[in-house]
Amino acid sequence: MLSDEIVISVEGLSKRYLVGHESARREGYNSLRDTVVRHARNAGRKTLDMARGRQIIQGDQVEEFWALKDVSFEVRRGEVVGIVGRNGAGKSTLLKILSRITEPTEGRVRIKGRVASLLEVGTGFHPELTGRENIFLNGSILGMTKAEIRSKFDEIVDFAEIEKFLDTPVKRYSSGMYVRLAFAVAAHLEPEILIVDEVLAVGDTEFQRKCLGKMKDVSQHDGRTVLFVSHNIAAIKSLCRKGLYLEKGQVKSWGTVDDAVTQYVSGGISNAFDGTIPKDLLREYSTGEAELRRVQIIDAGGNPVHAMVTGDPLEVLVQWEVIQPIEAMLEIGIMDSEGRQITQSFSTDGGAPPIDMKPGCHELALRIDHTIFPGRYSLLAGIHKMDGATVDFVERALDFEILNAGRGDPNHYPWSVRGYLRPAQQWGPAIPREQSKQRIPTTATNES
C-alpha cells in the first residue's frame, strides 16, 4: 500500500450560487397597484430568463453567493480527515462536489479510486418497500453491486438488529429502526474513499457509538481514505488525524485535527458571532429601561470562547446598558440543543440584594462550578425587576459547545453520558450517624 500516494487533490475550488432577494418586501410596499406591477414585472423577467435558458430566481434582486472560494488541499491514501466549520461554511458543498453531485464553478478536483458518499442516512429508502427490499435498493443506490449486497446481507441485518421486521414495510418502522437499517447498509460499503456528512447526528447514543466504532474499523484496518464532516467535535477528534477548518467557504486551517479544532473552537471571536446582541434585535419583552448588550463565555485566560472542555469551570460575562435607573436582578440560564432550559441562575440567588442600576454600561460575571456534560448548549440572559416584571430578555444569546475531555484527562468520558451535568459530588462510605434508625421508613411508627 502506497501510503503517501495522493488520492484527492483539490485545486482552487470555488462554487457560486445565485440567490434572490425580494427588495420590495423589505421596503414595505403594500398597495395593490405596487403588488400588481411587481408581479407583472417578475413574471416578465422570469419569462425572459426562461427564453434565454437561465435559472429562475425568486425575488427581484439577484446576488452571487460563493459557497466555496479558492479551496485547495491534498489528501493521501488512508488519511482520515475531519472537516469542521459553522453552518454555511461550505462543508456540505465541498462534499457534494467531491461526490460528483454538483459541479464546481471554478477549480479542479482529481480523485483516484472508487468513491462512496453518505450525505444522508437512508437515501432512496422507499416507505412502501420492506426492510429486505430497501437493503437492496439503498445498497444499489450507494453503489454496491447486487452480488456484494447479497454476500453482506446477513451482516447488515445483524448490525441493524431488525431480523424480526425484515419483511415489514419500512413505513411501519420506528424512527430508530429506520436509522439503524439505513446506517447498517452504509456501514458495509467498501469503497476506497468514503465521504460522510453529518449523519451520526441521528439515532440513539448507543447506536451512534456502534457506528463510530465501525467507522474507526473501516479507516484503521482497511487503510481507507475517509472525509468526515461533523459538528460533534469529540467524534472528529477520536476518528480523524487530519483536520480541515472551513470558514465562509475558505480554508482557515489545514493540518492536524487538533489545530483545526482549536481554531474552529476559538474561531468565533475575531470575525464571527462574538456574543454581541444586536441593538436592533426584535425583543419580545423589553421595557426599554435597560438592554443586554453582550453575553460571553470566558476561558481561564480571560479570552471569549464558544467551546469549553467538560470539567472546566464555566464563566459567563454579561454586559448591559442602563437607560433609566432601576433596581433589578440578572438572570442567566443554560438551554440544551432542543431548547429545554436546564439551569437558571438569578443574581439574587441565596439572598443577595438587587442591583442598583445607574445609567451607563455595566458588566457582571457568573461562575458555574458544576461539570457540564459534553454537548451543545446555548445561553439565555434576562434583566428582571424585583416584582418579576421583565426589563429585557434574550433567548439564545450565545451558542456554545462543551467538548469531551481528551483521553487520559480525569474528566474524559469514553461513553456518551446521560443528563446535562454532574452535581458537585463526593463518593465515600456512609457517614455514621447516631440515630440512623430514624431514616428507616416510618410505617412501623404509624401503627403504634
Added chain:
Amino acid sequence: METVLEPGRAEKNYWRDLWRYRELFQVLAWRDVAVRYKQTVIGVVWAIIRPFLTMVVFTVIFGRVAKLPSEGSAPYALMVFAGMLPWTFFSTALSDASNSLISNANLISKVYFPRLIVPAATIVVAFIDFLISFGILIAMMIWYRFLPAPQILLLPVFILIAFLAALGPGLWITAANVKYRDFRYVIPFIVQIGLYVSPVGFSSSVVPEKWRLLYSLNPMVGVIDGFRWCILGGQSQIYWPGFNISLLGVAFFLWVGVHQFRKLERTFADLI
C-alpha cells in the same frame, strides 16, 4: 481509475458509466414496478381496466356513432385496441418519464449516478403495463377468431420505436421540468390532445390523402400504423412515405431529448 471534476467538463466516459450503473437501472425499474400497485385493492387489474374501457368507449363513439370505417375486414374493436396499445404505452411512459427527476429529487441531490437512468427506468414500468395489456389483445383475437399474419413477428421493432418515441420528448421535458416547473402542467395536456390527434380511435386511412404526409409528422402516427400492420396483418396497409417521416420525427426528438438532457444534467442537483 482517476476522475477529474472541472467546470463544464464533458463526461468522457458517460456512456461507459451508464453501462456500469446498469444494476442501479434494474433496481430502480424494479422499485417503480414494485411500488406501483402497492396498497391498491385490485392492483395490476388497473393496467387492464383502463385501456379496456377506453377501447369500449372509442369503439362505440367512432365505430357505432360516427360510423368510421375499420381497416379492411378487421373488427373495429380490435383495430382500436391495436392502436390503444402503443398509445397507452407511449403516454404512460412520457408522463412518468417527465415527472421522474422531480419525484426522485432526494436521490439527485444526495447521490451521483448518470441521471439518464431515472427517466429510462420509469419507461420500463410503462412497458410492464404494456405487456399486461397485450394479454387482453390476445384474448380479444381469440374471441374474434382473428388469425394474425406473419408480420406480427416484426412487432418488437415497433415496440422499440414506441419506446424511443417516448424517451426523446420524455428526456427533454423531465430535464426542462427541473429548471422550469411549468412543464409539469404541459404534459397532461399533450397526452389528452394527443389521444385525439393520433389515430387511436380511428384508422389513419380516414385522413384525406393530401394531408397524410403532414399528418405523419406526429411520430405516433407511424408507430400506431406499424402496430396495426403487424397485428391486423393484410387488413391494414402502411403508408410508407408517412411512416418514414414519423421515423425521422422520432429520431429528431430523441436527438434533441438526449442533447438537452446532457446539457442540463450537470445543474440538476443545484436546481432541483
